[in-house]
Amino acid sequence: MLPERTDLLVSGTYLISMDPGVGDLPRADVLVRDGRIAGVRPHAPGGPRDSGSAGIPVIDGTGTVTLPGFVDTHWHLWNSLLRGTVGDRPGTDYFTVKRALAPHFEVEDFYWAARLGLAEAVNGGITSVHNFDHNVRDPEDADANIRAHLDSGLRGRFSYGPPDSAPPDATNDLDDLAALRTRWPDSRLDGRLDFGVAVRGPYRTPPQVYEREWETARALGLPITMHCDRCLREEGCRSCGLTRLEELGLLGEDVQIIHAVHAGEQDIQALARTRTRVSLSPMTEMRTMGFPLLTELLDAGVRVSLSLDTLAMPTSADILGHLRAIVSVEAARTGSATVTPRRLLRLATLDGAHDLGLQDVTGSITPGKRADMVILRSTDINLTPSGDPVEALVYTGQIDNIDTVIADGRILKRHGRRTLADGEQDPVTVAIARRDALLRRAAAAGDWHLPPVAADTPAGQGPATIAQERSRP
Template sequence: MERKLFKNGIVLTMDEKLGDFKKADVLVEGSKIVEVGPSIAAEDCEVIDAEGMIVMPGLVDSHRHAWESVIRNVGADWSLQKYLGSIYYGNIGSKRRPEDDYIGNLLGSLEALESGVTTMLDWSMVISRDHTEEMIRGLKESGIRGVFAHGCPGDGEYWDRGSTLDCIDESKYIKQKYFSSNDQLLTMGLAIRGPEFCSWETAVKEIQTARELNSVCTMHLGFGTWGKVDRSIEKLNKAGLLGKDLNFAHATGVSPEEIKMLAEQGGSVSVTPEIEMMMGHGYPATGLCLENGLMPALGVDVVTSTGGDMFAQMKFTLQAERSRINEQLLAEDVMPGPPLNLHAKEVLKMATMADAEALLLDDKVGSLTPGKEADIIMLRTTDLNMFPVNDPIGAVVQCAHTGNVDSVFVGGKAVKRHGQMLHIDKKRIHTLAVEARNSIFEAYGNPDELWLV
């Protein structure tokens, strides 16, 4: 069995029992972490020099629409209403060919990997079985650890509060054909509309299907003007449907009582702070969750309007929540501090362990715990924006960016080394991505007079 020894790094384990190390080693056998600590004595290993590196678990993104990588940054000035009206209901999202979804998911996954994201949930918008299979092909080819969340088309007859349409039979087929085991790099979830975008009966049926398939069930819920009115989490709780396998994206408008229900009965919230603040979903629910006993997860969401890395999302999360509390204190004529209400370490946990828990993958990823998968990233501390290192957690959350990611390993396999992605044909990927973009906008038209270069 192939063995690797990561030697003499600053090791952030995200495992409270193990702790962190100023200088330590990580021993990997095959795809698994077997030991973490200083001066590990091991022979017959590939030694990976981690001197001058922060060694840590790969970042996890619990909510992303990967196919949109081929139309990235078209929505730099889009509100949520503009986004929904442009992507859904027979618009841009319906103009994709199967081959567009292949390259969209491949490009989106490689973007994530290059930035240190080793695990990602892909919240899909399925048009046909051919599209689904091409999405899966793109994810698999990238080498990312992922949850392919199988969804329905974006057409109006599906995204309507009275809709009884579903894709349950197709979800069962895809699960059986591609995801018969949960012990594989790519697993399956269900991306359902939830009770705010289809009929209650349909939402219940889809939740029950996800449980029958032993899959995480993710939905957009509790945001915008309707979030505080619908009280969907309360309804799910009354129906006895809450559980740790339910993931709610955004939840900016839900009540404190509903968050407490999730903390008690199970369920996760994926905060996507940058998109929520710019598009008008509502203020990120970070503090709402923490104040009511729930550690939120984090996600990128839509690369139509932001970049695909988690460093930015950690910064947005930290500063948005600190600003919320600081403004409350200033309004009361009180200066904030000395201690701030949210620490960098908590945010790093959101981007690792909390995200892993939301995807039901915390037994595999999220920390450098012996027995878990060797999803490991290395950040250079020799870069100008990183040295001298005084607080490595602060360096990761507040200072680091994608350019500092030196190496990325998924299941012990290197996908990036010395700042360069491995085993990819960048020219081919670029050509296919441009062809996909052109095909989509030739069918739809050029929104907002984009340059389309």
């Protein structure tokens, strides 16, 4: 059961609206009614009655900064349960662990893995998430992810992909994809979720597969998302092969390309010509692929957004920490002034909304849009004294500064703590238990053999110890 939508007034906050028509207001009142931003105005001395909001709850915004909820445009929520199991020791890399454990997921594992990731999203101020699901084994798996998203209170997209390690000659379940809207009509989606198609593309599947998937997606009017990492392990690779996709007619405004770390100049021009979107996951890319080409893509006019990718690498939903890393890397890598703190905040909010087709719904604090907002304490020690609040957030902001998260008019985090409805199970607690049971099943089947715990790891800590102890005869 979700918290009820709450009419409220955020009073006297420093507003970073991300809307050029609204701008930044050092002292602003933001009125929320029926899940929608009903008004934005300079703070009125005398309080809420002057704002036409007598009798509704007031959040005192003194000493706070308010901005739109962050938008994540590529997140494999199903493998959130792999966090702590993926690591740096031999045999615990992401792909090895994923392939070993993916077949052992039960339907409820998909639900609670997604709920865990989405709970962390709330904690980090992310109010819209694109769930790129590349382990859909049957309709029940898809439904579990959709239920989890709706139960979380967040907005976003579910992109239907193939089972993990599916053979190249197997398509997505296109029949179920076509039936998805019948099973999940708009009346069940609360205006918060839409659907897309996650494909493997020409470098991983033959023409009879990718042509049919593209044709079906476009016939259904569903956006397409695809990883572009074909030369991930090829030394000296300087091309993503995107020019070939352009020649095949596979790029376009309905296509989102993920990563494209090794895109060459011609690849980037192909993206720009076709108005294809790119989602970058800088933290996972820098860990396993190389430097994301953020400056080059922006300078070419490519629409770019940002994403976490997975919690299994491991990463976390500390968007401000990610932005800080990106701005520093780009300064060192290119010396360009393209990537500024304000540009990064836009990438994480309004540009992400554009990527998901939600620019008229979220991404900025604009009257008429849905109320997706993050309120941070600007008086915390790491943010004071402050000059430009945008620079302060990107250069020194932390997830701990987030006081309140509002998604579609529902308060999902308040006073620094996630809110749970009466009787609701905590996704974190349940996900830990589901992860432990997953490891036991995989170990019992002989598919999971963790290497010994490193000598400097204290006894009794971590999933390695859990799996070893519980898989013993």
